[in-house]
Amino acid sequence: MKYITTLIAVKDMEKSKKFYHDVLGLEVVADFGANVALTGGISLQTADTWKDFIYKQESDIIFGNNAGELYFEEDDIDSFVEKLNSFDIEYVHPLIEHSWGQRAVRFYDPDKHIIEVGENMAMVIKRFMKSGLSVEETAERLYASVEYVMGCLEGRG
Template identity: 30%
Template structure:
């Protein structure tokens, strides 16, 4: 089994796509007016308009209501990303900080309130833990 993607449901597809294009530095693919994918080497972030929810089952997802999932992306330099994104991000949750498990992380919210973590392993143990994973 292979992990394919994470999908965010939103009422404002264009706004969220533009936000993630800026954060991730890639252009979205738009196979349909109500759906976009931001394809990275390690994963795909899919974004669907709330109009797509009935295709999965009425009420199966509610836009801008996530309070449990953190969308995480591994980067090469958290501090450099922080400087790049500082003027663009409206809601910072945590400025760059080294976590007890050895990752340097910064957390912010996207325009729909989803929590996003950009991180890099910085301790010897964390670097070792990520050594066999796709490079971020």
Template identity: 35%
Template sequence: MLRLDGFGLFVNDMAKMITFYRDVLGFEIKESIDTEHVYLIKDDTLFLLYGRNSIEALTRSKFNYAKGISGHMEIALYVDTFDDVDLYYQKLLKADFEIVTEPETMPWGQRTFYFADPEGNLIEIGSFNKPFRR
């Protein structure tokens, strides 16, 4: 039986990405900004940042990378309240990150918005206005 262990992003500018995920989103990244790999357990999920050169050396492969906002995947993050969604939106807006959509309450009851991290990975912050439960 397969189980989702985690996911990784292939990073061009590790210092910028560590700073964003650690300082803006609050991920508990302990590695220094000059590392080639970040290994973090976040909410029971493995979150990795790999330097592009390192992953290409490890796999002995050359990859193509999207420019701008990537339409290949999304990282979904949950907060407990609609107010938290709006607070993160304001924080990211003031910090001049690329906002894709403004917060909106969807017909299925979720309040959500989308933005891009510094390397164009699409991120959603959303809530059903109650604490997260699996």
């Protein structure tokens, strides 16, 4: 068994391709018209064809149900949020800091699928270390092991 992709239904393929390219920097790997594969392991399928695959009516496809998200990480979260603000984006929430110290923003794509972009954990660790925390204190703040922190610092995380 091998995991291949996450597929999401979209109402307007061209609008979705533009959004995922312009906002998240994803490129089209394969374009079959009603199905498009993007870099990062995401595929878009037109809602019109998706309904037939799952033997449902288009009205049975529920957009904006807030039951899942596509998760990305970004090294420079501040620059990403600045870029994000240049788009007409509907936010789930603005940039926040989670209890473990990772900063993240959540917003909707054109079909109300939630997108989360979180700060790369190695960058969180470096930020904590730069602020004067020890490896042990950083691990405690992250609710993680010292081994995890060391792995991230060594590029294995």
